[in-house]
Amino acid sequence: xxxxxxxxxxxxxxxxxxxxxxxxxxxxxxxxxxxxxxxxxxxxxxxxxxxxxxxxxxxxxxxxxxxxxxxxxxxxxxxxxxxxxxxxxxxxxxxxxxxxxxxxxxxxxxxxxxxxxxxxxxxxxxxxxxxxxxxxxxx
Amino acid sequence: xxxxxxxxxxxxxxxxxxxxxxxxxxxxxxxxxxxxxxxxxxxxxxxxxxxxxxxxxxxxxxxxxxxxxxxxxxxxxxxxxxxxxxxxxxxxxxxxxxxxxxxxxxxxxxxxxxxxxxxxxxxxxxxxxxxxxxxxxxx
DNA sequence: CTTTGTGCAAACGATTTGCAGGATG
DNA sequence: CATCCTGCAAATCGTTTGCACAAAG
Numbered sequence: 001x002x003x004x005x006x007x008x009x010x011x012x013x014x015x016x017x018x019x020x021x022x023x024x025x026x027x028x029x030x031x032x033x034x035x036x037x038x039x040x041x042x043x044x045x046x047x048x049x050x051x052x053x054x055x056x057x058x059x060x061x062x063x064x065x066x067x068x069x070x071x072x073x074x075x076x077x078x079x080x081x082x083x084x085x086x087x088x089x090x091x092x093x094x095x096x097x098x099x100x101x102x103x104x105x106x107x108x109x110x111x112x113x114x115x116x117x118x119x120x121x122x123x124x125x126x127x128x129x130x131x132x133x134x135x136x137x138x139x
Numbered sequence: 140x141x142x143x144x145x146x147x148x149x150x151x152x153x154x155x156x157x158x159x160x161x162x163x164x165x166x167x168x169x170x171x172x173x174x175x176x177x178x179x180x181x182x183x184x185x186x187x188x189x190x191x192x193x194x195x196x197x198x199x200x201x202x203x204x205x206x207x208x209x210x211x212x213x214x215x216x217x218x219x220x221x222x223x224x225x226x227x228x229x230x231x232x233x234x235x236x237x238x239x240x241x242x243x244x245x246x247x248x249x250x251x252x253x254x255x256x257x258x259x260x261x262x263x264x265x266x267x268x269x270x271x272x273x274x275x276x277x278x
Numbered sequence: 279c280t281t282t283g284t285g286c287a288a289a290c291g292a293t294t295t296g297c298a299g300g301a302t303g
Numbered sequence: 304c305a306t307c308c309t310g311c312a313a314a315t316c317g318t319t320t321g322c323a324c325a326a327a328g
Contacts, residue, residue, distance in 0.1 A: 095258070196310090197309075
């Protein structure tokens with residue numbers, strides 16, 4: 001996919017959700033899509049303003065909130081007191097290295113599916129996520 | 140187990156970890172052990188001071204931190220921006236109702252174990268946890 | 279031109295810290 | 304009696320909010 005196509009793809013996604021396409025919102029979403037780590041709001045802000053000022057702090061926070069509401073982005077909880085964001089919408093699990101903090105995505109199919117029947121009577125399962133803790137190949 | 144035995148059990152656990160047994164620390168840990176929900180620091184503070192002032196805010200926070208460091212207590216991440224605590228050390232998973240927020244423990248054995256072999260080459264698995272989202276029997 | 283988004287700075291809630299006095303082992 | 308813990312209040316961190324102005328459709 002060319003650079004240009006990627007841009008159009010993002011614009012299409014935002015419009016499809018009824019969002020106005022502003023440079024700041026575009027930048028936040030594009031940044032999240034192009035990164036493979038799971039950055040915090042602060043990480044994104046830093047990255048966007050690395051070269052030239054692009055967005056303010058408040059705008060990054062509000063963009064993330066908006067993108068989350070329309071399900072283009074989701075929050076990931078892997079560490080205590082840290083909110084991370086992820087634009088990978090395909091269901092997947094996470095592997096976090098306890099030593100260096102690196103986070104790797106684990107494809108949904110990579111795990112044998114759980115047998116969730118009759119877990120707790122009367123409770124309906126919507127979805128589930130697995131977080132694996134361990135040591136990565138470099139630690 | 141009698142009330143008295145429970146108290147002695149707690150004192151033994153704290154001493155075994157090299158911690159001094161203060162009334163405040165005792166109260167925080169005992170409170171957490173006797174509750175089946177997964178309270179926040181604030182919840183614990185409220186509960187302890189319900190009848191008579193027992194601990195200050197700073198002390199509850201510091202006790203939780205200390206108890207966590209010695210592995211008598213662990214943090215649970217189930218909702219965005221909320222830190223909950225749990226003194227149940229037996230490995231278990233969590234089920235959270237998306238409607239009322241109720242959290243239920245799922246015994247480790249209740250889930251068919253995951254096949255975690257060959258997940259990612261070079262990565263060693265320490266442990267994993269499953270968070271299930273759904274609707275509880277009362278919602 | 280109407281509506282929505284941005285940026286600033288102030289407000290906020292949860293958690294942490296500095297420090298003096300108090301309790302524990 | 305040395306060390307560790309507590310409580311208060313102030314500091315800090317991440318996030319949210321109010322509001323005037325700017326930009327998008």
